Amino acid sequence: MSSVTQDIPRIDQNLAEQLDAIEDAYELIDELLKLFGDRVAIGTSGQLTGCVLIDLAARRGQPFRVFVIDTLRLHPETYEFWDRLEEHYGFKLERFKPDDEKLDRMLNQHGEFLFFDSKFKQEHCCNVRKVEPNQRAMQTLDVWITGLRRDQSAERGETPRVTIGQEGVRDILKVCPLVDWDEERVRDYISEHDVPYNPLFDVSLHGAHYKSLGCVICTTPVMPHESPRAGRWRWFNAVEEGKKECGLHI
Numbered sequence: 001m002s003s004v005t006q007d008i009p010r011i012d013q014n015l016a017e018q019l020d021a022i023e024d025a026y027e028l029i030d031e032l033l034k035l036f037g038d039r040v041a042i043g044t045s046g047q048l049t050g051c052v053l054i055d056l057a058a059r060r061g062q063p064f065r066v067f068v069i070d071t072l073r074l075h076p077e078t079y080e081f082w083d084r085l086e087e088h089y090g091f092k093l094e095r096f097k098p099d100d101e102k103l104d105r106m107l108n109q110h111g112e113f114l115f116f117d118s119k120f121k122q123e124h125c126c127n128v129r130k131v132e133p134n135q136r137a138m139q140t141l142d143v144w145i146t147g148l149r150r151d152q153s154a155e156r157g158e159t160p161r162v163t164i165g166q167e168g169v170r171d172i173l174k175v176c177p178l179v180d181w182d183e184e185r186v187r188d189y190i191s192e193h194d195v196p197y198n199p200l201f202d203v204s205l206h207g208a209h210y211k212s213l214g215c216v217i218c219t220t221p222v223m224p225h226e227s228p229r230a231g232r233w234r235w236f237n238a239v240e241e242g243k244k245e246c247g248l249h250i
């Protein structure tokens with residue numbers, strides 16, 4: 001993390017519109033880091049888009065922050081990949097984990113596998129393991145760079161490049177530099193620039209592949225005709241079509 005202190009610009013609609021006009025992902029990340037320094041962080045759960053964002057930021061040759069949410073239920077490959085990322089880029093990932101007390105209370109009340117019971121309990125689990133740690137991450141920044149893309153699902157089809165969000169009484173910027181990229185462009189970038197990525201993306205199970213990674217059990221590979229998020233909480237597919245968000249991006 002950079003230790004340089006600097007004047008942080010005021011976050012308002014005018015600034016959001018100026019940033020929104022920067023269509024080139026590298027230029028946008030560069031501008032954000034110049035304006036906000038260590039008040040900017042890339043938040044990633046290790047998706048391919050997160051790998052691209054990290055690589056773009058690393059091209060500047062200066063320190064930058066990356067945070068991850070460790071739900072404590074991720075694939076072993078994901079933890080190994082995080083270690084590899086740190087080694088490759090020479091940074092330390094900021095790892096935000098569930099609050100011990102809240103986690104214990106949830107597990108004592110509902111058990112480890114509460115997410116099978118109902119949509120409500122799945123959201124409760126996501127809240128304790130992801131949303132609350134993410135909120136703690138938000139308290140440390142003014143700009144959250146995230147890898148959302150419009151092609152990932154119907155619900156994400158209108159995702160803006162830059163949004164002003166609220167963190168308590170403060171305004172923060174949520175920025176999606178790759179919002180108009182598609183899967184092919186992301187994969188091309190990764191292969192052209194030899195970017196490290198989670199090996200689970202190479203796994204093929206009877207023609208199904210991981211398109212989006214999250215917790216074990218709750219994430220499964222998808223068939224070519226399915227949407228990238230169809231593999232999340234598959235047991236809700238018949239009754240909860242379309243509701244495939246964990247709460248981080250709502």
Ligand code: SF4
Pocket residue numbers: 071073115122123125126127129130214215218246
């Ligand atoms: S994805 Fe599953 S295990 Fe992970 S936080 Fe959400 S419900 Fe819990």
